[in-house]
Amino acid sequence: MDNTNWTSISQFMLLGLSELQDLQPLIFTGFLVTYLVNLVGNSMLVGLVWTDPQLQIPMYFLLSQLSMVDMGMVSIILPQAMVHTLSQHQAIPFISCMTQLFIYVVIGNMDGYLLAAMAYDRYVAVCDPLRYTAVVTRSLCLKMTAASLAVVIPHSLLHTVMAAQLRYCGNRLQHFFCHMQSLMSLSCTRSFTKEMVIYNEAALVVGAPFAIILASYARIGVAVARLRSAQALRKALSTCGSHLTVVTLTYGSVAWLYFRPDSGNTPGQKQQVTFFYTSVVPTLNPLIYSLRNKDVAAALRRAKRKVLTWSNRLAKE
Numbered sequence: 160m161d162n163t164n165w166t167s168i169s170q171f172m173l174l175g176l177s178e179l180q181d182l183q184p185l186i187f188t189g190f191l192v193t194y195l196v197n198l199v200g201n202s203m204l205v206g207l208v209w210t211d212p213q214l215q216i217p218m219y220f221l222l223s224q225l226s227m228v229d230m231g232m233v234s235i236i237l238p239q240a241m242v243h244t245l246s247q248h249q250a251i252p253f254i255s256c257m258t259q260l261f262i263y264v265v266i267g268n269m270d271g272y273l274l275a276a277m278a279y280d281r282y283v284a285v286c287d288p289l290r291y292t293a294v295v296t297r298s299l300c301l302k303m304t305a306a307s308l309a310v311v312i313p314h315s316l317l318h319t320v321m322a323a324q325l326r327y328c329g330n331r332l333q334h335f336f337c338h339m340q341s342l343m344s345l346s347c348t349r350s351f352t353k354e355m356v357i358y359n360e361a362a363l364v365v366g367a368p369f370a371i372i373l374a375s376y377a378r379i380g381v382a383v384a385r386l387r388s389a390q391a392l393r394k395a396l397s398t399c400g401s402h403l404t405v406v407t408l409t410y411g412s413v414a415w416l417y418f419r420p421d422s423g424n425t426p427g428q429k430q431q432v433t434f435f436y437t438s439v440v441p442t443l444n445p446l447i448y449s450l451r452n453k454d455v456a457a458a459l460r461r462a463k464r465k466v467l468t469w470s471n472r473l474a475k476e
Contacts, residue, residue, distance in 0.1 A: 170252050172250055173243050173250075173334060174331060174335075175240070175334075183245065190244065193442050194241070197233045201230045204455070205223045206462075208226075209223065210462075211461065219454070219455075221276050221280060225273045228266055229444055231266045232263075239251070239336065240336060256332075256337040257322060257323050257337070260318070261319040264315035268364060270409065270441075272310070272368045274368060275368035275369075275371040278376065279295075280300075281398060281402055282376075285382055285395050310367075311364065314364045325346040329345050330345070333430070334433070335433075372410075401447050405440075405444055405448075412436040416432050416433060
């Protein structure tokens with residue numbers, strides 16, 4: 160393409176979840192409620208894990224890391240999306256767009272790696288329970304988290320640099336935040352080599368934690384199949400139930416988003432599924448763990464009793 164047809168982009172116009180003006184108040188309300196519920200639920204879960212002595216084990220340490228990642232996910236996307244929903248000015252500067260893209264890819268991939276670490280934790284708990292405390296330690300969890308960051312940060316940097324080097328034929332981004340696929344659809348210099356690097360490298364980085372999760376649950380499935388005690392079977396299912404629910408929601412929406420043909424999508428459908436993946440699923444995570452996990456539910460009841468006791472003391476004074 161001739162260079163004269165290229166557009167110099169200093170900002171992008173985010174078209175949002177929908178361009179229908181009548182829907183904007185409803186969309187804003189959905190964004191706001193999701194954001195507040197996410198912050199309250201995940202911060203509550205982090206607070207319980209950090210303050211309750213009975214939750215001071217590696218499994219819940221990883222859960223607290225997942226909650227912080229979930230809060231980070233909605234915080235990088237929804238506040239700006241809410242502002243744009245109620246404003247006629249829906250522009251985002253080029254640098255801000257690239258920054259948002261970088262942080263989004265880091266957080267999105269950390270979510271997968273933390274789920275993989277939690278799957279390994281569940282594998283050891285079910286398949287080798289006698290050695291669990293010796294194998295899965297706080298030190299190991301910190302090392303897994305650090306190793307995950309060492310993988311996802313260069314991965315995100317590569318995607319951001321390649322997105323920044325593209326030349327764009329327009330600036331109307333059909334999304335409510337800076338999303339890699341939407342950015343590439345605007346490019347008029349889409350290099351086959353760059354696309355192959357992006358997709359192949361992404362397949363390795365994104366596929367690695369999913370492979371770990373599959374391998375862990377395959378081993379867990381074999382172990383559970385050998386159990387003859389109904390009580391032992393219920394305990395194994397209880398141990399993995401919450402995590403498996405979160406994994407299904409996360410990777411189910413990712414599969415729908417990235418592996419479904421575009422021809423099968425109605426207008427705005429990808430944005431809606433992206434909203435579910437980036438905002439609704441992270442908001443549901445603390446609810447899933449609170450309802451399905453007896454330890455978290457018990458910690459919540461203990462925290463409630465402490466708050467009530469403290470309130471009564473203040474009232475008497």
